Amino acid sequence: MKLNIKLQNVFLEMVCFLYIILFTYAAISKLIDFENFQTQLGQSPLLSAYAASISFLVIFAELGLVVALSLRVSRIKALYLSVGLMTVFTTYIILILNFSSFIPCSCGGILEKLGWNEHLIFNLFFIFIGSCSLLLHQYDKKGIISLLLIVVSSVLFVVFLFLSSEDTMKKQNPFIRRFTPNVASRTLTKNLNNYGFYFVGHSKGNIYLGNTISPLTIIEFDSTLQHKKQYSIQLTPDTLPFRAVKTKILGAHFFLYDGSIPIIYRGLVSDWKATIWVTKKPYFTTLQPIDSTLCVFRGQQLGTYENILGTIALDDSLKIRKQKHLLQKQIDGIFDTDGTLTYSEGLKKIVYTYFYRNQFIVADTALQLVHHVTTIDTTTRAKLKVVRVKKSGDSKLAAPPYTVNLRSAAFNELLFNQSGLRGRYESKKNWDHASIIDVYDITNKIYLFSFYIYHENKMKMSDLLITEKALYAIVGHQIVKYTFGTPMLTQLKK
Template identity: 45%
Template sequence: MKTSLKQNTILAVCLLYALLFIYAATSKLLDFSNFRVQIAQSPLLSAYAGVIAPAVIGIEYGIVFLLWKPALRNLGLYMALGLMSAFTVYIYLILNYSDFIPCSCGGILEKMGWAEHLIFNIVFVLLALTALLLSRPPGRKQLPGTVLFPLLSILTGTILVVVLFLSSEHIIKHQNNFTRRFLQHPVLEDKTYALKFNSYYFAGSHEGTIYLGNYTAPNILTIIDSSFSLAQSRTIRLDIPRQPFRSPKIKVDYPYFFVYDGSVPAIFKGLLDTMEAKKTAMDTYFSQLEIITPDYFTFKTLSTREKTNILGTVALKEVPNVSLHYDLLEKQVNGIFDTDGLLLHDSGTDELIYGYFYRNEFLVMDRNLKLIRRLHTIDTVSRAQVKVSQLPDGTYKMGAPPLEVNKDMTVYNGVLLIHSNLMGKYESREIWDNASVVDIYATDEQRYLGSFFINDRGKNKMTQMLLTDRYFYALSGTELLRYRLRNAIGVFHRGKPKNQQSRQNN
């Protein structure tokens, strides 16, 4: 090839790279906040969004400067080759090994599909290789550096991306510093049922049928069939009808239902077929109750001796067998508000979960309340931020509104969903103003699996949620919403990629 043609080819490649990087870096810089958010949502680089976002822009501008200077042009080409190789490997990993496929490009490249983008990058890698081969000195065809240096550039870019990918995945899932990764539509709205009131709560579910209690009509159980086309309201009859209830609730554990109020205390048990319930021998005060079997419960209560919340179990016999566990809930401030949380029973694993409201921790226990593990949510509030003042009568009240970390929780088959109340790094205020954010955790180890959001229904936000084997349910205003799980719940649990489904949504 003639010298002039070689030089023109090299110059053309340099100009193409310069135009590409000027355009790409400038578009990222002009919308830097959004670019950093997109990097934070990458399934490969989330943990390093704060570093990678400005670094990529700086490197791209730096390469343009090197390519502009004839004496530094070869160095610029080596760096361009390494960076483009890194981008290429990144896309390959996204397409084949990621949990989902994000969108992280700006400008005209945003219009490309990921496969087209991969081809585009490969073409530019070949262009850089061509320019470097043409730039070798004449008469020195066996120069080792002619092949070695380009290979080192490609290898450096490849290793860098792989290392970032592996370390980022470990940090995000096991050592997260409050960087959320929003999954691509893990739940899809399926059906909606219009309720007459906004005072309903989830009482249970069975094979697609949903059971709702109503705070304003505590003796009515509303049953919505699996097709979401028919609802019936059934009246509960107690064998001792007049009870000094303060806030009775209903819980369904098919084929049984339970009516209880821990302030009395009282638990009534009956069969759904008859809707008639008899009072049990329960005589322990409690604030929360979870059904393990029809005759074995776990509960939360306030210890007058320790002046703190504690957990307990009760086996209903002629004389109830009550066991109290004082060492599970750890006191941080006064033991009442700082240990407050939600007790849940995972019917899929037969484990108990206790999630704190005001700190980033939840407990996993067996059915006898033996602690299995203490796990943490991804936010950084490890100590409950509550201010408590004591009244003259010895009771306590909140001295100021507390910082609520976790608003609501639901669990099924080793997957815990938490309705979060705190905004993470690089997140959009618009999302938080118009949706409820739900974080997903495994309960078998310290592992964050991702997040999703449920859009508000007009001015109404999600107030309660329920997870089953096939659906995610939410109550919002006067509506019951059903969302289909895009993947089986076991996939959330194991965190396996579902690339085909992901590609169809990108």
């Protein structure tokens, strides 16, 4: 009997010693590369929202247990807690393996080199020897219940963190991005041999580009970027004093416009001939075709020069409607309401994304507000310094603007937004070499995930176009295709 007790004590001390070695090594590894540890937690699909607090809590718990396991007076209680902590880690791995589309590791040291199945076995081994030593020490009803309570509460704790983190990331995101792998992969690139290109649109599987230097020239590519055609738009009349000509395609029609004249031409993609559709009014800065007889525009209110949205409809007669209160003024109503106007054909909804605040507007084609959606950054109010020039009465920016959203494009229920800000736990190296696209569910008002569009020859992305299977980007003098993977295709099919 005395021998059995002695063996039990030796086994207990050996288990405690193994736990001490494990937690000491794990904690020191995390401390040595703490920034990387915290970043990996931030990219975790389960615990992103709590990365900051958990990163400190885990290290504190591991070091605290090392001390407690070293003292005879607290060894048994510390061993119960050690089994609980290993149960927390194990539950996390099980959730990662079964409920996550990607699997980051944040263990540090040689443990980071283990595969996830090996890691799971490793953790289960420590739970097993810890539980055995505790039950050998106190094999009665109280000991069994205590062990079960520790294990069950540890599992429930991780499940609670997982569920609450998911809700926080989607609806109350503290500017932590989720870079899900295989969202989009760079598959094709084509040299355009010039600058000034922008996307006109897409139709029947083809991609169309315009050029600010040669505004009547249209370039067509097929989806493989291998077959190229060039067209010249024929205008009737073509003698107007154009200043800022742009073209957009919607279905079988194209619209060529210059809001400073103002004038809008309309024609068919089949022959690239256009005649005047609307002229003389209204003046506008941005135009978005909705169908062959309806366009949405952004213009300025007479007298105040504040930005407003409106519609131009021409079927039997010309109808111009202005919505003065859809864009919400914060500072001057001019710079602070500047943004990107895009349209989702699948939803039949207009999306207006502010440049300088964390919000985009969703409206129907009659410009009736559907809802506002908050982007994941925290800039609720535009950070602009606006001054008015007394001599001319013009408003100007007195300092470089703090740009939150650079450009966006809508497709079906998704908004693809190029962010101007680096989020928490993100690598500066990646930020310096790529543009970030944040993807939002327009209908459900939630953030989904993010991915990178990498610079080409140190040139940044200047425009983007979304189709049902890919994102096309103009980067410098190249057009680059990013083919969507399963996570994105699943969202697009909804």
